[in-house]
Amino acid sequence: MTSPTIGVFALQGDVREHLHALAGLGVEAIGVRRPSELERCDGLIIPGGESTTMFKLARTFELFEPIQKRIAGGMPTFGTCAGMIMLADRIVDGTSDQETLGGLDITVRRNAFGRQVDSFEGNLDFTGLDDPVHAVFIRAPWVEQVGADVEVLARVASGDAAGRIVAVRQGPLLATSFHPEVGSDSRIHRVFVEMVVSTSSTAAGLGKGR
Numbered sequence: 524m525t526s527p528t529i530g531v532f533a534l535q536g537d538v539r540e541h542l543h544a545l546a547g548l549g550v551e552a553i554g555v556r557r558p559s560e561l562e563r564c565d566g567l568i569i570p571g572g573e574s575t576t577m578f579k580l581a582r583t584f585e586l587f588e589p590i591q592k593r594i595a596g597g598m599p600t601f602g603t604c605a606g607m608i609m610l611a612d613r614i615v616d617g618t619s620d621q622e623t624l625g626g627l628d629i630t631v632r633r634n635a636f637g638r639q640v641d642s643f644e645g646n647l648d649f650t651g652l653d654d655p656v657h658a659v660f661i662r663a664p665w666v667e668q669v670g671a672d673v674e675v676l677a678r679v680a681s682g683d684a685a686g687r688i689v690a691v692r693q694g695p696l697l698a699t700s701f702h703p704e705v706g707s708d709s710r711i712h713r714v715f716v717e718m719v720v721s722t723s724s725t726a727a728g729l730g731k732g733r
């Protein structure tokens with residue numbers, strides 16, 4: 524198929540790192556700040572940042588509903604950290620009344636690893652990748668519960684949080700609690716690019732195109 528265009532939600536968060544990772548894979552990557560930019564995208568990454576701010580900005584810039592519609596229409600979407608929270612159907616913590624974009628049948632706990640351990644790093648086995656991933660967690664959520672259609676891709680390997688779910692996939696939706704855009708390992712971005720390519724090829728094959 525022709526090369527896909529992947530957008531990075533660019534109103535807040537670590538946008539540049541994702542654009543850099545995608546560019547390194549030879550993918551056309553654009554920052555998305557307005558609906559017309561979203562329309563050009565075959566897939567979308569929602570970066571890490573601060574999810575409550577992202578929700579507010581998405582509303583203010585009239586991107587919230589267009590993104591929700593594209594997700595409902597099957598657009599491959601990858602959320603990292605705050606982006607995972609944005610994609611979750613349910614949030615548990617003091618802000619559980621916060622609205623989400625939703626689509627991913629998971630319950631996430633924000634800032635789950637506790638105040639003492641704001642940030643940490645560790646190696647994780649990741650389903651589909653041969654070697655472990657070096658994962659960077661920054662005030663990260665974890666996944667507290669998953670629906671029947673959700674595949675668990677990675678769990679914390681050791682320590683107090685051992686066994687906690689930190690990467691999931693449900694059809695065209697991928698999410699990690701950690702930040703694969705930090706550092707030089709782009710294998711998880713490649714997994715997402717392949718999801719976008721296969722979704723676009725299927726759509727074209729069925730004559731739907733864009």
Ligand SMILES: NC(=O)CC[C@H](N)C(=O)O
Nearest residue numbers: 571572573574604605662
């Ligand atoms: N690194 C991150 O994206 C942190 C997420 C942030 N703690 C939130 O709740 O939105």
